[in-house]
Amino acid sequence: MANIHFIGGEKGGVGKSVVARCVAQYLIDHNLPFLGFDTDRSHGALMRFYSGYASPVLVDRYESLDAIMEAAVEQPERRILVDLAAQTHEPLVRWMDESGVLNLADEMGIPIFYWHVMDSGKDSVDLLKKLLDRFGGQLRFVLVRNQVRGMDFSVLEESGEQARAMELGAQVVSVRHLHDSVMNRIDATNSSFWAAKNIGGLETAELGLMDRQRVKMWLRDVYREFDTVGI
Secondary structure (H helix, E strand, O other): OOOEEEEEOOOOOOOHHHHHHHHHHHHHHOOOOEEEEEOOOOOOHHHHHOOOOEEEOOOOOHHHHHHHHHHHHHOOOOEEEEEOOOOOHHHHHHHHHHHOHHHHHHHHOOOEEEEEEEOOOHHHHHHHHHHHHHHOOOOEEEEEEEHHHOOOOHHHHHHOHHHHHHHOOOEEEEEOOOOHHHHHHHHHOOOOHHHHHHOOOOOOOOOOHHHHHHHHHHHHHHHHHHHOOOO
């Protein structure tokens, strides 16, 4: 059956869109069919960078969210990738609770992964605690230490929440920092990571030879981390 991957973190600015784009590019580069759903009405990363694979979904409408589960059941050959905008936790939980989403997923044998994207601040740790308190081992957590948004994760390590998550079966991956000017040019030209590392030139991300090489090396390291998840 399909896997469902929610890319979340609730807090704005932690780099959820970058991680969602990395997962999308990973699936493309590994020839793994997927469907994307984007919950951000104004700056949706999947709709912006991978529009051919994604469609919008409204978190405040159950019939819109229902499309996620229906796609997983009806198209089991595809992974389902959901990019969660900031402040979508509460409506998502209500939908899961009132619709029996986790029970249905268990009955249908559909694993649900929740990628909790974190910066190095305390807010991300507090949100992780909230998630673990609410869901425990019902979701397959992937803790994403996003080094694009900070390098020192001692607050997470000392909080006990990372150890608690790992006891519940969570996996921990890191997304290392990509040179700011490179990421800015990729974003400014709405280029996919594939275009950034393979083409370059004025028509895409305006990246030169060495910048494209840096993207390739960065993606290589990201993919090695994602390999451990079992996407």
